Amino acid sequence: MRNFYEVEGKYFLNLSKYMDEWENYLGIYSKDGQEKKGAAQSLASHVQRLWSHFNQDRDKLDKHYMESAIGLQSYVSSFLLPNIERVFSTLVKDENIFAIESLFSIEKEEIIIADFGCGPLSGSVGIISLLEYIFSKNPNLVAPKKLFIYAIDRSEKIVEFGSKFIKNSTFPDTQIVIERLTSAEKITKQAHIVLCINIFNEIPEKHRLKTLNTLYSKTEEGGVVLIMEPGQELHSKALGGLRDEFIETAENCEIISPCAHKKSCPLSFKSTRKDWCWFRHAWNPPKTLSLIDKFSKVDHYELNFSYLFLQKNKVRSAEKYFxxxxxxxxxxxxxxxxxxxxxxxxxxxxxxxxxxxxxxxxxxxxxxxxxxxxxxxxxxxxxxxxxxxxxxxxxxxxxxxxxxxxxxxxxx
Structure with missing residues (x-):
């Protein structure tokens, strides 16, 4: 499957313009396309530090890391696009895409997305890219007139930043409404798509199940929930544990993927095995991201992650597999x-x-x-x-x- 940024937007988001917004914000190329090596190296050093805090020295990770200008730029330069691609590449698979398409079996005035812990709205852009793709491929689907996004995050600054990227990239007649909330409890409309992208690992474990239950209660019948976490042992096993706790009590919830069953996860934190459930996706990082990777020594060619994709009252059966x-x-x-x-x-x-x-x-x-x-x-x-x-x-x-x-x- 091609990369998210190669999807030709026609309905909601001009993805070429979105990429231009990203490039211009980073500013590591001049207007004539020449590389600003000093700027790229300086940014890469901050990326390297942030990457280390995410993956090795978690105790040193400041929970307000995106509040500073350089912290935000570091995150946006190295993490924003890969997170969009993770969402897009996962949901565009045949086993998952039918669940999204089922939302459009009848015409809808608006689709409501709840992006929990949204940051700069990478999950929402991943979903919008997917919608652009499925509407271009399936003429039987009718695109909604409006996308309504609940951007659930405590940082007003980060949400405004991500919203600006989206608003500057929409088509003239497009209606994308973004409303920031500080808590999932404040959602008033039932969501069709709920996103939790790389956020549960940042929430204290004792609050995770309650948060997921709240989000699920705010999900429309037939709606879907995507949870995505880093593909590391600690976070993947924790997701397996959260899955088991949630599935045990959730009503009318079906697992679309990756599980072939609803029994206990054999690779959760309860298992003594050293294996854990994670997946990878190879893509073509854009040139600017490759340049940052070159100086930061971070490799984004293969994206690792763990995930869980659920549907509330599954309305179209998935293909059974062994x-x-x-x-x-x-x-x-x-x-x-x-x-x-x-x-x-x-x-x-x-x-x-x-x-x-x-x-x-x-x-x-x-x-x-x-x-x-x-x-x-x-x-x-x-x-x-x-x-x-x-x-x-x-x-x-x-x-x-x-x-x-x-x-x-x-x-x-």
Whole structure:
């Protein structure tokens, strides 16, 4: 799927103008397109510090990091576009896009978006990019006349900044109304789309379930909720725990993705396993972001994240699938190791080990992937490590168990 900034906007947002707004704000290229190396290096040093605080020295992260001019510029330069792309690239997948399209099965005067912890409204821009895409691809859908966005954030300054980018990029006849709120409790209209992008990890754990319940209570029947968190062990496992607590009590809530089941998450913080549920997306960062990455030593080519996509009273069934791959394909070496061969063979789901023993002697050897199945179990799958075969990528849906050569139960 192409990058969000390559979508041709026609209904709400001119994404080319949005990118121009972003470029002009950063100011690391002159009007004739020449690189301002000193400005880029200076900005990159602040980006590097902010990145370190996010990922390594969390205790040093000032919760008001975007209140200063350089803090805001650092965030906008390195985090804004990748966060937009994460939302767009996740929801544009076939398994997710039907839930968004179902919102437009009948004509609506307005679509209401609740962007919780919105910051500079990256989640909202990701959704608007998606809407531009689906309306251009599906002529049976009718675009609403108005987008109403609840921008829920305590910082008036940051919301005004993000709103300015959007308002300067809208088409002349477009109606995008942005209303800032300081709390989800203050939402008065039921939302069709609720966004929680990289925010629950910044909320004290004791408040997370209550906050999610409040947002869900403000969601329209058939509406969707997207929670997205960093793809790191702590935050991914915490999201798995929040998922379990919420699903246990929420009424009429269905998981669209990534889970193939509604049972307890086998990779939440309750698990003793070192694995965690996260995904990645490769895209083409725009030239300016690549320049900042060059000097900051941050790589944005692959975007990592964990997420949960829910629908309130699912109105159109998702395609059923057997499991989702929650690991990369990695090699195992069992040739000549009888004890290891017998261990794997005796734990096969099928109970048949002859085929596995035969596979283990294949000239290319075996690769292993980890599956989260529709039964809520973790299972290994063993496939011949054949470069000519399609990779079993992290995040891939496995539609039928017959797609895989052999499976074995995983011990928690």
């Amino acid at each position: 499991a989702r791959c929650v690991s990369d394909e990695f090699s195992i070496d069992v040739k000549g190791n009888k004890a290891q061969l017998n261990y794997f063979a005796n734990n096969l789901v099928s109970g048949e080990n002859a085929e596995f023993l035969e596979m283990s002697e294949h000239e290319n050897g075996l690769n292993k992937i980890l599956l989260c199945t529709s039964n809520g179990d973790l299972e290994s799958a063993f496939v011949i490590a054949d470069p000519s075969q399609k990779e079993y990528r992290r995040g891939r849906r496995i539609k039928e168990s017959s797609e895989l050569y052999m499976r074995a139960k995983e011990r928690n």
